[in-house]
Amino acid sequence: MSLLSLVQNSLKGIKLPISGASFSPEQFDAHVMTTYGRFPLTLKRGQGCRVWDDRDREYLDFVAGIATCCLGHAHPAMVEAVSKQIQTLHHVSNLYYIPEQGALAHWLVEHSCCDRAFFCNSGAEANEGAIKLARKYAHTQRGINNPLIITAKASFHGRTLATVTATGQPKYQKNFDPLMPGFAYVPYNDLAALESLVAELDAETPQVAAIMLEALQGEGGVCPGEAAYFQRIRQLCDEKGILLILDEVQVGMGRTGTLWGFENLGIEPDIFTSAKGLGGGIPIGALLCKAFCAVFEPGDHASTFGGNPFACKVGLTVCETLESENLLGNVKLRGEQLRFGLQRLVQQYPTLLEQVRGWGLINGLVLQPDSAVKSVDIVKAAMDEGLLLVPAGPQVVRFVPPLNVSADEVHQALMAVEKALAIATKN
Numbered sequence: 001m002s003l004l005s006l007v008q009n010s011l012k013g014i015k016l017p018i019s020g021a022s023f024s025p026e027q028f029d030a031h032v033m034t035t036y037g038r039f040p041l042t043l044k045r046g047q048g049c050r051v052w053d054d055r056d057r058e059y060l061d062f063v064a065g066i067a068t069c070c071l072g073h074a075h076p077a078m079v080e081a082v083s084k085q086i087q088t089l090h091h092v093s094n095l096y097y098i099p100e101q102g103a104l105a106h107w108l109v110e111h112s113c114c115d116r117a118f119f120c121n122s123g124a125e126a127n128e129g130a131i132k133l134a135r136k137y138a139h140t141q142r143g144i145n146n147p148l149i150i151t152a153k154a155s156f157h158g159r160t161l162a163t164v165t166a167t168g169q170p171k172y173q174k175n176f177d178p179l180m181p182g183f184a185y186v187p188y189n190d191l192a193a194l195e196s197l198v199a200e201l202d203a204e205t206p207q208v209a210a211i212m213l214e215a216l217q218g219e220g221g222v223c224p225g226e227a228a229y230f231q232r233i234r235q236l237c238d239e240k241g242i243l244l245i246l247d248e249v250q251v252g253m254g255r256t257g258t259l260w261g262f263e264n265l266g267i268e269p270d271i272f273t274s275a276k277g278l279g280g281g282i283p284i285g286a287l288l289c290k291a292f293c294a295v296f297e298p299g300d301h302a303s304t305f306g307g308n309p310f311a312c313k314v315g316l317t318v319c320e321t322l323e324s325e326n327l328l329g330n331v332k333l334r335g336e337q338l339r340f341g342l343q344r345l346v347q348q349y350p351t352l353l354e355q356v357r358g359w360g361l362i363n364g365l366v367l368q369p370d371s372a373v374k375s376v377d378i379v380k381a382a383m384d385e386g387l388l389l390v391p392a393g394p395q396v397v398r399f400v401p402p403l404n405v406s407a408d409e410v411h412q413a414l415m416a417v418e419k420a421l422a423i424a425t426k427n
């Protein structure tokens, strides 16, 4: 019996409003916490780069679950991996050896500068692990009693208390104080600011345990890091024994046209984290580090679900499909095509649009700072034109399609954006 028919059978006789149409936003919000501002759209199924709503209207999905569904929807390799693994063994515990976990760790180590992996379930959880690892390294290897981690303003590292503290955006922290001690912030891509903060903090005794950055700031507005900035940070970290942590949660796993975002900057981190694309839409997170800072010992850190056979098999399938379908090559070509088309729209709408920025298939269409039209207005207009997009702050419309998006789909998306801009500027 197939998985689907099993589920359908088990639902027989139970009256559930499982068709989206029977769920009004009011009914939904009566029982689900209102943590999200949702668009009035209910999605029911997906195939490739397309999804369908509860009225069977088709959309091109340039959100991909916010840069997670890197192989699109219902990819045959994902369907097979998920179905086979759930029938074989889906979860045990890290009390035992898990071959799928070992295989995924092996792949990630073989394809990065790091030597050891720890698995968890989300980006925030991976970053929590990185923060703990850096603190333990500072305590045990450098004798720092009050380790500090420097992060960037406009960064995003997650919603747990430590990661929301690491996130350099007050809007995410408001009303959740007291925040976690041990963080300091600098403007992104500003070398002088970073050098003077490190000098100030380390003036008497060393305190700076780590510098934690995104190679390209995703949520903060699709803002690429500058190579010279990161290369100087790498030197500074080497000189002082400071750990360089890169949050690769959004840009890792091929999104930028290289496997890891930091490859665009010509540097290697000591520690990096991955999540979003790693499971192709199935929850998994990973923390990787070089051997010299792999200081966790049994009992130091754990996650009940982390690294289970199911999530790791899916992660491995994503990794192997990136290679077998040469998706990095596709990301580069489709990214160029998309930026070229968006650039033409910037020229067409100079009072509304400022620029296009991004790498590979993470791109932002940046609005003029004084524009009355906001990113969400364009996202809504695009939705009416059958294209899903996601804001990255009020000023930037983000494009993060599946990594196997076709030339034709990029072309269609560009036509929909053009129509959406015409409508958004008329209103």
Ligand SMILES: *Cc1c(COP(=O)(O)O)cnc(C)c1O
Residues within 6 Å of the ligand: 121, 122, 123, 124, 125, 127, 156, 157, 158, 159, 214, 218, 219, 247, 248, 249, 250, 251, 275, 276
């Ligand atoms: C999304 C994101 C996170 C948080 O990931 P979750 O899985 O939502 O916890 C952390 N860092 C970056 C750069 C992200 O884009």
